[in-house]
Structures are given as C-alpha cells and as structure tokens.
Amino acid sequence: MAFAMGSTIQRRRIVIQGIVQGVGFRPFVYRQALGRELAGFVLNDSSGVTIEVEGTAGALDDFQRALHEETPRLARIDSVFTEVVLPLHESAFIIAHSEAGAERHALISPDTATCDDCLRELFDPRDRRYGYPFTNCTNCGPRFTIVQDVPYDRNKTTMRVFPMCPACQAEYDDPLNRRFHAQPNACPVCGPHVRLHLWANLHDRPLAEGPDPITTAAQWLASGAILAIKGLGGYHLACDALNVEAVQRLRRQKHREAKPFALMVPDIETARRLCQVNDDEAALLESRRRPIVLLNSHASSRLAPGVAPAYNTLGVMLPYTPLHHLLLNAFAAIEPGRPLLTGRLTEGRSASFVAGLDLGRAVLVMTSGNLSEEPIAYRDEDAQERLASIADGMLAHNRDIHMRCDDPVLRITTGGEQFFRRSRGYAPEPIPLTFDLPVPLLACGGHLKNTFCLSKGRQAFVSHHIGDLENLETLTSFREGIEHFERLFDIYPQAIAYDLHPEYLATKYALDREAGGVDIPQKIGVQHHHAHIASVLAEHGLQGPVIGVAADGTGYGSDGAVWGCEIMAADLLNFERLAHLSYVPLPGGEQAVRQPWRMAATYLYQAYGDAFLELDIPFVRQLDRSKWRTLAQMIIRKINSPPTSSLGRLFDSVAALIGLRSEVVYEGQAAIELETRAARIDLPDIYPFATGDTLDVLPMMRAIVSDIQQGVPTDYIAARFHRSMAELLAAACCEAREQTGLNIVALSGGVFQNQLLLERLLALLEELAFQVYINRRVPPNDGGLSLGQLAIAAARLQAK
Ligand SMILES: [Zn+2]
Ligand SMILES: [Zn+2]
Numbered sequence: 001m002a003f004a005m006g007s008t009i010q011r012r013r014i015v016i017q018g019i020v021q022g023v024g025f026r027p028f029v030y031r032q033a034l035g036r037e038l039a040g041f042v043l044n045d046s047s048g049v050t051i052e053v054e055g056t057a058g059a060l061d062d063f064q065r066a067l068h069e070e071t072p073r074l075a076r077i078d079s080v081f082t083e084v085v086l087p088l089h090e091s092a093f094i095i096a097h098s099e100a101g102a103e104r105h106a107l108i109s110p111d112t113a114t115c116d117d118c119l120r121e122l123f124d125p126r127d128r129r130y131g132y133p134f135t136n137c138t139n140c141g142p143r144f145t146i147v148q149d150v151p152y153d154r155n156k157t158t159m160r161v162f163p164m165c166p167a168c169q170a171e172y173d174d175p176l177n178r179r180f181h182a183q184p185n186a187c188p189v190c191g192p193h194v195r196l197h198l199w200a201n202l203h204d205r206p207l208a209e210g211p212d213p214i215t216t217a218a219q220w221l222a223s224g225a226i227l228a229i230k231g232l233g234g235y236h237l238a239c240d241a242l243n244v245e246a247v248q249r250l251r252r253q254k255h256r257e258a259k260p261f262a263l264m265v266p267d268i269e270t271a272r273r274l275c276q277v278n279d280d281e282a283a284l285l286e287s288r289r290r291p292i293v294l295l296n297s298h299a300s301s302r303l304a305p306g307v308a309p310a311y312n313t314l315g316v317m318l319p320y321t322p323l324h325h326l327l328l329n330a331f332a333a334i335e336p337g338r339p340l341l342t343g344r345l346t347e348g349r350s351a352s353f354v355a356g357l358d359l360g361r362a363v364l365v366m367t368s369g370n371l372s373e374e375p376i377a378y379r380d381e382d383a384q385e386r387l388a389s390i391a392d393g394m395l396a397h398n399r400d401i402h403m404r405c406d407d408p409v410l411r412i413t414t415g416g417e418q419f420f421r422r423s424r425g426y427a428p429e430p431i432p433l434t435f436d437l438p439v440p441l442l443a444c445g446g447h448l449k450n451t452f453c454l455s456k457g458r459q460a461f462v463s464h465h466i467g468d469l470e471n472l473e474t475l476t477s478f479r480e481g482i483e484h485f486e487r488l489f490d491i492y493p494q495a496i497a498y499d500l501h502p503e504y505l506a507t508k509y510a511l512d513r514e515a516g517g518v519d520i521p522q523k524i525g526v527q528h529h530h531a532h533i534a535s536v537l538a539e540h541g542l543q544g545p546v547i548g549v550a551a552d553g554t555g556y557g558s559d560g561a562v563w564g565c566e567i568m569a570a571d572l573l574n575f576e577r578l579a580h581l582s583y584v585p586l587p588g589g590e591q592a593v594r595q596p597w598r599m600a601a602t603y604l605y606q607a608y609g610d611a612f613l614e615l616d617i618p619f620v621r622q623l624d625r626s627k628w629r630t631l632a633q634m635i636i637r638k639i640n641s642p643p644t645s646s647l648g649r650l651f652d653s654v655a656a657l658i659g660l661r662s663e664v665v666y667e668g669q670a671a672i673e674l675e676t677r678a679a680r681i682d683l684p685d686i687y688p689f690a691t692g693d694t695l696d697v698l699p700m701m702r703a704i705v706s707d708i709q710q711g712v713p714t715d716y717i718a719a720r721f722h723r724s725m726a727e728l729l730a731a732a733c734c735e736a737r738e739q740t741g742l743n744i745v746a747l748s749g750g751v752f753q754n755q756l757l758l759e760r761l762l763a764l765l766e767e768l769a770f771q772v773y774i775n776r777r778v779p780p781n782d783g784g785l786s787l788g789q790l791a792i793a794a795a796r797l798q799a800k
C-alpha cells in the first residue's frame with residue numbers, strides 16, 4: 001500500500017484482547033504514543049482495548065514493539081489484531097471514552113502483591129503514604145476480592161464508601177500518573193484504616209501498647225499473643241513462629257491437630273534460613289502472586305516444633321499487602337530483651353532490613369482464620385464471633401472483603417510449578433483453552449477441595465478454592481461464588497458438567513440447577529478419574545487419546561465401586577479402563593479414610609486370610625481384636641464395604657502397617673507422613689507385584705510384612721514402597737502402550753502431590769521414552785476436576 005511507504009503518515013487500528021482493562025493499559029498506551037509524538041486514541045471496548053494510532057511506519061513499528069515488550073505488570077495480552085486504515089491527520093493522542101457496556105466483558109485481575117513503587121512510598125517518611133497500610137496503584141493491590149459487580153469501577157467495589165480526597169482524585173484523573181483509574185486508590189486522608197481490638201481474655205497478659213495499631217500488634221505478637229489479622233481474601237491467625245507456647249496454644253484453640261501452619265517471612269533471606277530455596281522457588285515466592293510455596297526445611301531451624309510436626313517441608317510466603325510489610329517490619333524491629341518500641345516506623349527502614357538478624361523476630365505463623373474444617377472468616381462480625389475463642393485480639397480494618405479467597409499453595413517440582421491450591425493471586429484469571437466451546441458451560445467440580453469452572457469462548461474461569469462441601473457455609477460459598485462469576489464474566493451456562501457421585505452436593509446442585517426458572521437442558525455426568533486426566537489434556541491443549549494414570553484417594557467409578565488407581569486410554573470424549581489396582585473392601589466407607597488401620601487390616605486379611613492374626617508384627621499385636629471382628633463381619637457380609645481400587649488408601653494402609661499412624665484427622669495425612677519418612681536413598685531392590693488387568697499388590701504386602709519381621713527400618717520400607725509403586729505404574733504404562741500403541745502419558749489425581757512418587761515415576765517414564773504431561777495450571781487433586789469436567793462436556797457437546 002502506497003501510503004505505508006517512507007516517511008508518509010500511516011494509521012493503524014490495533015485491537016488487543018486479554019487482561020487489558022483495570023490494569024493501567026490505556027495510560028500505558030497513552031504514554032507510549034506521547035513519547036513518539038503519535039496521534040490517535042485508545043479506548044476500552046467489549047473485546048478489550050482498541051487503539052488507532054498514526055505516524056511514520058518506523059514510529060508505529062516501534063510503538064507496537066513497546067506494546068509487547070513493556071506491557072504493564074498486571075496486563076496479559078492474549079491476542080493482537082492489526083489493520084491499516086486511512087489516516088485522519090490528527091495532531092493529538094487521547095484516551096477516549098469507553099463504549100457503553102465495554103467493561104462488561106473485561107477480565108478482572110487477580111489480587112496482586114504490593115509493587116516496588118508502592119513499597120518505596122510506604123517506607124519513605126517524606127511520602128504522604130508513609131506507613132499507610134492500604135497503599136496501592138494500577139500495578140498492585142486488591143482486585144478480585146473487592147469487586148462486587150461489573151463494570152469494574154470504584155462504585156462497584158467495596159471501596160465505594162471512601163470518596164477520594166482531592167489529592168487522590170488528581171492522581172486518579174491523570175493519565176500519566178501511576179494511579180490513573182486505580183479503583184482502590186486511597187491515602188490516610190480518605191481511605192480505610194486499621195483498628196486493633198483487644199479481647200477480654202488478654203487482660204491478664206502484660207503487653208506494651210503504642211500509638212500505632214500495627215506497631216502495637218507487633219508488640220503483642222512478640223509477647224506471645226495470637227492475633228486475627230484481616231488480609232486480602234480473609235482473616236489469618238498469626239503468632240510468633242519461634243514461640244513454642246504461642247504455637248501450641250494456637251494449635252489447641254484452632255482445633256488443628258495435625259496440618260502444618262503456613263509461615264510469613266519478610267524476605268527471601270529469612271526464607272533461606274528456614275528452608276532450601278532454589279532460584280525457581282525464590283522467583284515464585286517473590287512473584288506478584290505471592291503464593292505459599294512448599295519448601296524443604298532445614299532440620300536445624302529454631303522454629304517452634306508445633307509449626308509443622310512430622311513434616312520435612314514448610315509452607316512459606318512473603319508479605320503481599322502493605323499491612324503485612326508494616327507488621328513484619330515492626331515485628332522484626334522488636335529485639336528480644338530490649339524494651340518494646342512504642343513509636344511509629346523508624347526512618348529509612350526497608351522491608352528487607354532484617355536480613356542481618358539470625359531469624360530474630362522475623363517469622364510469623366499465618367494460618368487461615370478459621371476453626372478446623374470451617375471456611376476462612378472474611379466478614380468482620382463473623383471473624384469477631386468465630387475467632388474470639390482462638391485469638392487474643394484482632395487487627396482489622398474497614399475495607400470490606402467481598403469475596404473470600406484463601407492463600408494459594410504451590411510447589412516447584414520436576415520441570416515447573418505444581419499447584420496444591422489455586423486461589424488468591426491466580427483466580428479469576430482464565431485458563432486459555434485451545435478449542436471453542438459450543439455453548440457457555442458450568443462445571444461443578446468435586447466434593448473435597450472444590451472449585452467450579454465457568455467458561456465461554458476459549459476462556460475457562462476456574463474459581464478460587466471453595467473448600468470441602470461438607471457444611472452449609474461452604475455450600476453457600478459455592479452457590480454464591482457461581483452466581484458472582486456468572487455476573488462478573490457474563491456467562492450464563494447452557495450446559496452443566498458434574499461428577500457421577502450421586503451424593504456429592506456439587507452433583508445435587510448441578511442436577512437441581514435451573515436458569516431463569518427453566519431447567520438447563522444439557523447436564524453431563526463425568527467420571528471422576530476421566531475428569532482428572534482431561535484436566536491435563538485441557539491445560540496442555542491435547543485432544544488425546546493418551547494413556548491416563550489417575551492416582552487418587554476416592555472417586556465414584558462407572559461400576560459403582562470406589563476407584564482410585566486407574567490406567568486408562570482416554571481422550572476428551574471417552575475413556576477405556578485398561579487396568580486398575582485390585583479391588584479390596586473399603587470397610588466403613590468414609591470411616592476407613594479416617595482410620596488407616598482399617599485398610600491395613602483389610603489388606604492383611606486379603607493377603608493371609610484369618611491367619612494374619614497370627615503374624616508376629618507390632619501392628620497385629622496392637623490390633624483391637626473386637627474392632628477387627630466387627631470389621632471382618634462387615635467385609636464378609638458386604639455391609640458398607642464397597643470395593644475400592646484407591647491408591648490413597650493403599651498408602652494409608654502401608655503407613656498404618658509400619659506403625660506411623662492408625663488414625664488421621666484429614667485425608668492423606670498418613671500418606672504424607674509415609675512420604676516424609678521415606679529415606680531419600682536409592683534402594684537397589686523393589687517389592688514384588690503383578691500387572692495385567694488388575695494390579696496386584698498383595699505380594700508387596702507380604703514382602704513388607706517380612707521386612708517388618710526382619711527389623712528393616714521403617715524409613716527403608718517407606719522408601720522401597722514408594723519406589724515399588726513407581727515401578728508398578730511404569731510397568732502398567734508399558735502394558736498399556738503395547739495394548740494401544742499410545743506413547744503419551746497424562747498423570748493426575750491427588751496422590752501425585754506425593755513428590756517422591758511423582759519424581760520417581762517421571763524419571764522411569766522418561767527412561768522408557770514416554771512423552772509425559774502433568775498438571776501445571778490446576779492442582780492434580782480434586783481442585784482440578786472442574787476444568788477436566790468442562791473439557792469433557794465441551795467435547796461431547798461438540799461431537800453431537
Ligand atoms: Zn503499586
Ligand atoms: Zn486520599
């Protein structure tokens with residue numbers, strides 16, 4: 001085209017889709033245009049951002065390069081469409097008014113950790129936001145948790161009750177300011193404030209008090225208090241992680257007997273004093289998402305033993321709100337034995353100044369603000385009511401949280417990240433699909449660690465972590481969460497995917513669900529483990545067929561049995577079960593999950609018959625014979641003893657058999673302890689097993705018994721068992737390959753949170769020249785089910 005040549009003026013229309021609204025994208029475009037003396041406009045519209053820009057071809061190319069290379073921190077460009085249009089010979093570049101209804105389709109950014117610019121202001125005594133715990137800008141701060149409705153605008157967030165002062169308004173209106181259209185913008189004059197509440201049970205404790213609530217809170221923590229602290233997506237319960245008594249008291253009062261507490265430390269250096277931190281882990285800790293990262297702990301740290309009993313990993317996170325930064329800073333400034341400070345921040349202190357201290361007072365327990373099993377508290381009155389029995393006081397504030405959102409939990413494993421929980425900082429960012437959905441879809445997820453997923457076009461909005469759908473409050477969260485997502489993303493599902501388990505509350509919801517008084521016509525039941533495998537396919541843009549290995553706790557099988565170790569040939573439409581762990585009875589159903597001794601006894605009974613009672617091993621000697629007789633009757637008469645192929649239960653039974661744990665308080669606890677105990681050594685031999693249609697581990701159980709009888713250390717047995725299971729699954733993959741000719745393997749299911757098993761199996765499959773995929777964007781546990789259900793439902797609708 002002639003007008004594109006040489007120094008002639010050219011005009012281009014650029015349409016950008018992705019996370020480009022509410023993240024400072026228009027002012028960024030404005031600055032780029034201004035700096036190159038280009039004319040035209042930028043505006044938000046229903047598809048994202050549209051730019052028309054004119055200038056010389058060279059300047060325009062440079063402008064487009066900058067759009068890609070200097071994209072604002074929170075923006076994510078998914079696609080760019082460019083066309084040349086006739087130049088209008090304009091002289092200025094403007095931010096045009098958005099089209100009506102534009103933001104309706106905008107993507108809402110996840111909550112994001114305080115940026116470096118805001119941190120500098122926070123600790124700069126000359127800045128008007130010095131020490132202000134709600135400092136934020138377009139690059140950081142609360143988003144998803146404060147949004148009540150769309151379009152994303154201040155009056156549709158919980159910030160609407162704080163009218164901006166003239167100084168904040170001027171920032172908000174200035175396209176060249178970092179706070180241009182930053183909806184949560186605030187300062188000490190106009191914004192929210194913290195309050196410290198002292199509860200009655202603290203009166204007998206000698207605590208210093210100061211003028212500043214955060215410094216005072218830090219002093220309380222240093223004196224051994226437990227505080228409820230309001231964060232982004234809910235309340236935390238905090239105490240000094242080096243204080244043995246405080247940690248024990250928190251554990252007791254929260255009724256949390258076993259699960260480890262997460263920690264918050266001010267910086268990477270402190271994290272390194274507690275744990276091994278490699279470069280990938282450091283990058284993840286410091287990322288703007290600020291997840292809890294599971295790290296291998298140093299045996300020598302001075303942490304209170306109650307923080308993570310029986311674990312060799314710690315869940316660690318860095319501060320992600322200004323309030324966290326201020327609190328940790330103040331906490332670390334209190335030196336043991338010195339009189340407590342009472343002033344405000346000391347001048348010139350940076351967030352990382354504690355680097356030189358030997359742990360000092362730099363590590364806080366920061367665990368979810370709830371009683372065990374309940375969802376995290378996020379409304380102030382609710383927190384007051386529920387947490388008063390646990391905490392000595394509450395550091396709260398008057399900015400409401402609209403959406404509860406737990407901390408995300410990840411781990412770096414072979415080749416990348418692995419989610420244990422995808423939540424704050426990640427949700428509601430969509431997971432891109434490589435296929436088009438025929439109609440808008442809702443997938444309801446599973447029962448434990450529930451997430452749901454709403455989707456249209458090519459975007460899958462996997463929800464934040466909802467939790468175990470076992471009480472009214474979590475179920476309410478689930479329902480309200482779905483309604484909220486439907487409104488925010490303008491998705492009204494015409495088909496629903498659900499798990500086949502008839503008793504799952506999510507399934508009941510799906511079957512009852514109507515839309516505008518009309519039944520939703522298409523309801524698609526999806527088998528649990530097929531959904532696990534499909535979640536891997538959806539993430540990686542695969543259609544299948546693949547060899548799927550689902551290693552799991554429990555899931556409803558197509559034959560009504562409780563499945564949990566399934567080798568299948570699967571694509572997004574269907575699956576064929578090629579092999580599975582041999583069925584054993586699951587006596588007492590759910591009770592067998594809480595009581596691993598039941599599974600151990602059942603496995604021994606399978607391996608030896610009644611003669612197992614004569615075995616001279618500690619497990620059998622300690623077995624309560626009358627309880628066993630009841631159990632045996634249930635098994636023989638097939639009362640509440642469904643057959644199961646669960647791999648999780650096999651891990652439980654081995655843990656119980658070698659004396660680690662006969663009862664647990666949460667699913668997977670015994671298996672985690674088994675992994676923790678496994679010696680990290682390469683043992684030459686493995687236990688025997690048989691493959692085929694059914695994977696037989698009874699020879700393995702007999703060999704374990706023999707090891708116990710010979711006094712082999714439990715660490716060795718645990719290691720040998722892990723190694724043997726990896727060999728067994730690899731052998732099953734080889735048989736599946738021979739049977740089907742497939743060479744791609746997808747691994748999913750909660751058991752693959754076990755790093756020892758996963759890493760060993762990945763290494764074996766690589767040696768065997770398989771191409772292997774695992775979950776990288778959603779958890780392998782039931783938190784990833786909704787994405788898999790969605791992909792299967794879409795494929796089935798497409799095939800119709
Ligand atoms: Zn910022
Ligand atoms: Zn202000």
